[in-house]
Amino acid sequence: MTPFDQELSARLAAIRASGLHRELRCVDSAQSPRITVAGQTLLNFSSNDYLGLANEPALREAAIHAVERYGAGCGASRLVCGSLRPHHHLETTLADFKGAEAALSFSSGYTAALGTVAALLGKGDFIILDRLVHACIVDAARLCGAKLRVFVHNDLAGLESILRWIDTQTSPAGPGKTRPRTLIVTESVFSMDGGFAPLRELVELKDKYGAWLMVDEAHATGLFGPNRRGMAEALGVSDRIEVQMGTLGKALGAAGGYICGSRPLVEYLVNRARSFIFSTAPAPSVAAAAAAGIAFVRSPLGEERRLALMSRIAELPDHLTVATASPPSAIIPILIGNETKAMEVAARLRHQGVFIPAIRYPTVGRGKARLRLTITAVHTSEDLAQLAAALHQV
Numbered sequence: 001m002t003p004f005d006q007e008l009s010a011r012l013a014a015i016r017a018s019g020l021h022r023e024l025r026c027v028d029s030a031q032s033p034r035i036t037v038a039g040q041t042l043l044n045f046s047s048n049d050y051l052g053l054a055n056e057p058a059l060r061e062a063a064i065h066a067v068e069r070y071g072a073g074c075g076a077s078r079l080v081c082g083s084l085r086p087h088h089h090l091e092t093t094l095a096d097f098k099g100a101e102a103a104l105s106f107s108s109g110y111t112a113a114l115g116t117v118a119a120l121l122g123k124g125d126f127i128i129l130d131r132l133v134h135a136c137i138v139d140a141a142r143l144c145g146a147k148l149r150v151f152v153h154n155d156l157a158g159l160e161s162i163l164r165w166i167d168t169q170t171s172p173a174g175p176g177k178t179r180p181r182t183l184i185v186t187e188s189v190f191s192m193d194g195g196f197a198p199l200r201e202l203v204e205l206k207d208k209y210g211a212w213l214m215v216d217e218a219h220a221t222g223l224f225g226p227n228r229r230g231m232a233e234a235l236g237v238s239d240r241i242e243v244q245m246g247t248l249g250k251a252l253g254a255a256g257g258y259i260c261g262s263r264p265l266v267e268y269l270v271n272r273a274r275s276f277i278f279s280t281a282p283a284p285s286v287a288a289a290a291a292a293g294i295a296f297v298r299s300p301l302g303e304e305r306r307l308a309l310m311s312r313i314a315e316l317p318d319h320l321t322v323a324t325a326s327p328p329s330a331i332i333p334i335l336i337g338n339e340t341k342a343m344e345v346a347a348r349l350r351h352q353g354v355f356i357p358a359i360r361y362p363t364v365g366r367g368k369a370r371l372r373l374t375i376t377a378v379h380t381s382e383d384l385a386q387l388a389a390a391l392h393q394v
């Protein structure tokens with residue numbers, strides 16, 4: 001073994017010893033409530049494909065059509081010659097769906113967060129995060145160079161005391177000097193706990209202190225609000241949030257990330273978001289599938305799927321005693337605590353034919369390992385009964 005590999009092997013041994021080792025599992029089927037892993041068919045309760053769109057004919061056909069017309073790849077970044085019709089169509093569809101002035105798509109939600117936060121803030125600015133935000137936002141906060149402050153999950157008083165402290169740190173803009181900016185970032189539905197952020201109160205607070213607000217709707221887009229735009233719509237605060245972010249890879253069934261907001265925001269990101277500028281444009285098939293996912297969500301069929309999902313979630317207490325968020329979301333954490341124990345429980349569930357991987361540090365805090373159970377619109381009541389029986393067994 002080379003010294004390089006020796007060092008990495010020692011690091012891997014330490015990861016294993018702490019119960020945090022991860023490995024890939026090869027899935028031999030399309031996303032659905034049942035997936036094939038190593039020849040075994042498993043009832044899948046781990047997908048973010050909340051509406052069952054990842055393998056939906058309308059999305060598949062849109063992708064195939066885009067391949068036939070535009071090919072497999074884009075050849076360059078969006079700003080060079082890779083900005084194809086499907087990207088533009090996706091962005092007008094997105095803006096219209098979200099009721100926003102403009103939208104920009106990225107190759108992932110992760111890169112949308114990195115590029116956007118680092119474009120908006122720099123050294124001398126402030127960024128404030130809810131403790132439970134997704135890793136991409138934490139990484140974005142580190143990358144942008146702004147001073148980082150974190151508040152206890154959903155703790156408005158804690159957030160306000162940070163905002164007050166920042167006020168004491170900053171003097172008003174003088175001639176030729178811009179005032180430091182403060183950006184608050186939270187999720188509308190938290191990815192590992194399934195709970196909601198108090199968006200109305202957050203909007204009031206950021207307005208009171210002249211801060212900006214960015215909301216990650218990764219687990220809400222397509223699921224909440226009269227037009228299924230997300231929680232900002234459900235709570236009537238969409239037009240008071242400076243930056244609305246989300247992914248095209250969860251309920252929308254495709255892949256990619258997006259930012260929605262004002263026209264100046266999107267124009268600015270096209271000029272300044274490095275993860276957008278210095279990266280090959282997403283495949284046209286993926287952009288086309290995402291646009292078809294949005295069209296599906298907005299159609300009566302999309303509403304049917306959403307209602308099916310909500311009724312499956314509502315049935316869950318008939319099968320299991322689990323604490324669900326209120327209002328309920330599709331993410332139900334089953335807290336275990338110890339990392340190794342969580343892995344054992346997940347392995348025993350697999351033995352019972354049920355797939356719910358253990359989520360461990362650093363995705364969640366140390367000692368907060370859990371099974372992250374997700375329900376989709378295409379699960380049946382019988383699937384829930386089988387899940388309950390398997391959980392009961394283990």
Ligand SMILES: *Cc1c(COP(=O)(O)O)cnc(C)c1O
Binds near residue numbers: 110248
């Ligand atoms: C999945 C997720 C992302 C990242 O989106 P991708 O498109 O998968 O890169 C960002 N934020 C949250 C809260 C997520 O759950």
